Structure formats: C-alpha cells, structure tokens
Amino acid sequence: MGIDYINENTNANKKQSSGNIEKGLKRLLIAAAIILTMQLVWLFGVSPFIPFSTVDVHDFSSLNRAEILFLAGVNETSSYFSVNTKEIQEKLSKHILVESAVVMKRFPDRLSIYLNPRQAAAVTLTSINSRQIPVFVDRKGVYFKYGEAGSHEVIDLPVLSGVENPQLNMRLPSSLVTLVENLNKMSVSSPELLSAISEIRIERKSWDGFDLVLFPVHSSIKVRVENDLNEETLRYMLLMLNVFEANADKPEEIDFRSGMGSYKIKERSL
Numbered sequence: 001m002g003i004d005y006i007n008e009n010t011n012a013n014k015k016q017s018s019g020n021i022e023k024g025l026k027r028l029l030i031a032a033a034i035i036l037t038m039q040l041v042w043l044f045g046v047s048p049f050i051p052f053s054t055v056d057v058h059d060f061s062s063l064n065r066a067e068i069l070f071l072a073g074v075n076e077t078s079s080y081f082s083v084n085t086k087e088i089q090e091k092l093s094k095h096i097l098v099e100s101a102v103v104m105k106r107f108p109d110r111l112s113i114y115l116n117p118r119q120a121a122a123v124t125l126t127s128i129n130s131r132q133i134p135v136f137v138d139r140k141g142v143y144f145k146y147g148e149a150g151s152h153e154v155i156d157l158p159v160l161s162g163v164e165n166p167q168l169n170m171r172l173p174s175s176l177v178t179l180v181e182n183l184n185k186m187s188v189s190s191p192e193l194l195s196a197i198s199e200i201r202i203e204r205k206s207w208d209g210f211d212l213v214l215f216p217v218h219s220s221i222k223v224r225v226e227n228d229l230n231e232e233t234l235r236y237m238l239l240m241l242n243v244f245e246a247n248a249d250k251p252e253e254i255d256f257r258s259g260m261g262s263y264k265i266k267e268r269s270l
Contacts, residue, residue, distance in 0.1 A: 051079050056112040062097050062145070068113060071095060072103070080108050088113070096144050096169055118144045121184035122200070123157045124166045139184035141172035158183060158194060162202035175209060175227065176202065182230050193234045200229070211257070219245055222253040 055074065057065045069075070072088045085103040092101035092115060102114040120136035124143070127133070134147035134154045143166050147154045163172070172180065179200075186194045199215040214223040219241045225233055237256060244250050 050109060051077055052111045053109040054111070056110075058112075058114045060115065060117045062117065063095070063115065068092070068115065072113065074111065074113075078111070080105055083111065096142075099138065099140070118142065119184065120145075120153070120157055121180040121187065122160045123147060123154050124160045124163045126166045135166050135168070137166075137172065137180055139181050141174075141177040141180050143168055143170050156195070157187075158197050159199045160202060161199055162204075173210075179212070179227060179229060182228075186231055186234070190231050190234075193231060193238070196238055197234070213253075216241055221245075221250055223256060224253055225256045 052074075055069070055078075057068050059065050059068055071092055073091065074083065074088070083105055085105055088103045089101045092098055092103070092113070097118055098115050099118045100116040104112045104114075106112070118136075118138040118140075121139045122137045123134045124137060125132045126135050132149070134149055135143045136145045136147055136157075137160065138144055146168070171177075183194065196217050197214050198217045201213040201215070203211045203213055205211060210227045212225050212227055212229055214225065214229075214237070216223070216238070221241055221244055223237050223241070225237070233256060237254070240254060244254075
C-alpha cells in the first residue's frame with residue numbers, strides 16, 4: 001500500500017510538472033507571436049507611412065538640395081507610400097539644368113535622389129538688351145544656361161558662331177548634334193587639341209546641310225571641314241597649319257571637305 005501511494009504521488013507530480021512546462025511553452029509561443037505580429041504591423045503597416053528618416057540628395061553647384069527637394073515635391077511629411085519615384089524622376093528630368101535623374105526609395109524609410117547635370121560642350125552668343133551674352137550648349141545640343149563673358153568656364157570652351165538667335169531650352173538642329181557630341185568627347189580625351197580652336201562658324205550649304213569653318217588660335221588661316229569634326233581631322237589640320245605658317249605665302253583658307261586638304265594661294269598684287 002505504501003509503495004502504491006508513493007508511485008501515485010510521483011506520477012501526479014510528473015503530470016503536474018509536464019503540464020506546467022506545456023503551459024509555459026504555450027505562453028512563450030503566444031508572447032512571441034504577439035511580439036512578431038506587432039513588429040510586422042509596425043514594419044509593414046506603420047513605418048512606411050512615417051516620414052523618411054533619411055533623404056540622400058546628390059546635388060550640384062547650380063541646383064542645391066533645397067531647390068531639388070522643392071522641384072521633386074518632397075517635404076518633411078513625405079513617406080515611402082506617399083512618394084512616386086517615377087513621377088519625381090520625370091519632374092526633375094524636365095529641369096533645364098538636369099540631363100537625367102534617378103530616384104530610388106528603400107523600404108521602409110529611405111529616399112535617394114541622383115542628378116546628372118548638363119555639361120557644356122560649347123558656347124554660343126545671343127543678344128539680350130543690346131549685349132552679347134554667352135549661352136552654354138550641352139552634348140545633346142540643348143541651350144541650357146547663360147554664362148558670364150570672360151569667365152574661365154566660357155573661355156575654356158569652343159565658340160559656335162553662325163547660330164541664329166539661340167535661346168534657353170532651344171536645341172541645335174539635329175544634324176549638328178554630332179558636332180557637339182564630338183566636342184564633348186574631345187574635351188575629355190584631347191583638351192589640348194580643342195583649345196587650339198577659338199571659334200567654329202557654322203555655315204549652311206546652299207542645298208542641304210552645314211559646313212564648319214574653324215578659326216585656329218595661333219594661325220590666321222581658316223579651315224573648312226564637313227560637319228563631322230573629330231580628333232583625327234583636328235590633328236591633321238593642325239599639322240598642315242604648322243607647315244604653312246613657316247612659309248611666306250599662306251592660303252587664307254584650307255578646305256578639308258574632300259578629306260585631303262586643298263587650298264589656293266592668293267596672288268600678290270603688283
């Protein structure tokens with residue numbers, strides 16, 4: 001009888017202990033589920049509606065952070081779900097000083113704005129209030145900014161003349177876009193070549209297209225080329241100019257449109 005009583009008590013204690021463990025585990029699981037649910041609700045249901053904690057703006061000298069955020073329509077209340085990145089990109093890309101824009105948002109509360117500014121490939125001159133004002137042209141042929149006459153930014157660029165009344169947000173004719181693209185490439189690959197040219201005059205042909213008349217910095221001889229100015233042509237042109245500068249009889253102009261370089265010596269008057 002004594003042994004049976006002890007066994008019954010032991011079994012009862014084991015069952016009670018096992019039940020307590022199960023209850024404890026259930027409570028832990030319920031608590032963990034509640035915490036996880038609260039975290040998910042916060043992460044996906046609350047935090048995306050909270051204003052961005054971080055807004056990265058990669059601006060540039062002509063357009064600062066405050067101006068960019070104003071143009072984008074982003075303010076202190078903007079959040080992950082309230083912002084449409086595609087619309088912001090379109091708004092920023094329409095600005096005359098911006099060549100392209102990339103806008104990214106990272107869940108749940110971060111926004112990044114990257115702007116690629118227009119870079120001047122050449123400068124033209126326009127008349128405003130009877131003054132000649134420089135206008136910058138980018139590699140896509142867009143007139144995008146006025147400059148200050150005599151500034152280093154203007155002096156370091158080739159001047160395009162023969163352009164009729166250029167204005168901001170206008171474009172060069174499509175047939176001249178290749179020219180400014182090539183000028184932009186040479187400004188990176190061979191700036192010393194480009195600096196040897198002070199002016200490029202654009203002359204419309206009588207039938208179709210354009211000729212380019214180049215005015216070298218260190219020579220009085222003009223050079224006429226097709227509308228396909230490139231590094232190879234420029235090197236060959238400067239080489240010929242060096243040869244002619246050593247001679248007493250110089251041509252007024254060298255014609256490179258045939259690819260060979262033809263010229264005519266002006267007859268001396270008696």
